[in-house]
Amino acid sequence: MSSEDLAKLAASLGGSLATRPKSVELTITPDKVLDACKSIASIPGLYHLTTITGLDLGEEIGLLYQFWQGRGFVVVRTAVPKANPKIQSISGTLASATLYEAEIQDLLGVSFDGNPYLGKKLLLPDNYPAEAPPPLRKEADPEKIRKMMELE
């Protein structure tokens, strides 16, 4: 995807564009992510979602949708509030996102509306305590969780 196309996409979705050494990043609000990913994936040769990365940013959970393009990545960056960590799933359009979203749901507690794994576990054990924070969140204390799971 050329930088002009990305700039147009950023303008139409009300987002901002940043160029880094190995990536071009489009920062948008969560409700625009599905549209952005659809547009990016519709470009021939760019239908390769490498992964989705989740980040604990304190008050928010950052989400990075990383598409491999040529010698780098096209990244769609957004963030959802920790108080209400919900976002529309892109797995309906990009089936390859299914497991990446399910992984973030397990490890960072973000609900992806429309994902077949919504409310189900993919990685975590079935007896992972419901009251414990998801394990990759900063407030999660492995020792406490271990005690809750009665492993000690």
Added chain:
Amino acid sequence: MSEDLQHGQRKELSAGLIQYSVESAMPFGPIHPSLKEPEYFKLILEGERIVQVIPRIGYVHRGIERAAQERTWVKNIYLFERICGICSFAHSLGYTHAVEALTPFEVPKRAKYIRVIVAELERIHSHLLWLGLLGHWAGFDTLFMWIWKDREHILDLEEAITGNRVHKSYSTFGGVRMDLPDGIAAKLKTEMKYIEKRVDYYENLVGAEETLTVRTKGVGRISQETARRLSPVGPLLRCTGIARDVRVEDPYAAYDEIAPRVQTSNDGDIASLLTLRLNEIRESCWMVSEAAERLPTGPYKVSIPRAVPRGESMFHVEAPRGELFYFVKSGGGSAPERVKIRTSTMANLLTATEMLKGCTLADVPVVLTGMDPCFGCMDRISVLDVGQSKEWSVRGEELRTYGIEYYRKRLS
């Protein structure tokens, strides 16, 4: 494939081979330590044919991404290597590249070439291991033993270069940990010639041997359209004719100077994965010899300060199983703020479930091995028969015997 078998007959056939474990509420596995890497797939069957597959992973999820946040940058190299015993060098390569990208230092050219040599040796031994395992699961154990003997040649080379056979602990920030030993270049070239010769032999063998052709031709087929939809990586993508390889499209280390000719095959079944991987071994042999021949002189490492500058970086490498991705975030401290790893098997899992659909239960071991899973052999599989509304569990080894018996009966 199973049309000749009536439903009742199939039950009879399976009753003798599959241990029903309806009454056992505490099954052996999937997390029993004596098993190989554990995994769980729920297979929905209609008669003998698989109609739906539901994967459940995480039985060996060790929380490595979280553990990395508690360790220093350098210690993490050794932690990430332990994610996988087969492609351990690819993990350290991905991580060290991602961290090096945050610093202003340039890795010396000699180190780049050495990295290519070790990475390609790893690809050869991983592909050989896979080929041997495929032979084992298809009931051709002689092939398994021959190939694993040849694989020892590669492991010996890796030991001579890095000091270790499995977890090489070789790539480090700024280069590699030590220089190549004296006289290794000649040894590399001789051994690569030997491996190439063996690959020619195996190619003739697998094309002519019915034990393998009947189990692999047309089995576990995926179309190019499915591959585009599900974005698998590595050989699983290339066996459908899509020529995509990180080493060529986004070169790292010295791959811009020693570029592989990307191998593809077109049938998208297990047989085409087989020929594809044999061709990839040949290509890797050429690359190792070429890198040893053109090895530049100079330092093999530059010193990089322990504190990694603040920033984010993403990097991917072509591991033996395909694209392996690392995302690193540094807050300027002694440990990373976040490391995200996407392994090749994670990207290939959905495609594997597509490959299984339409196959028979007897094909499961070969098809799952075909994707070269990093979680090892499906040690526990729960089977739900739609017609019978019955659920039972089988172990990988039992399923292997079942598959071999099934095809023996069909062929006789």
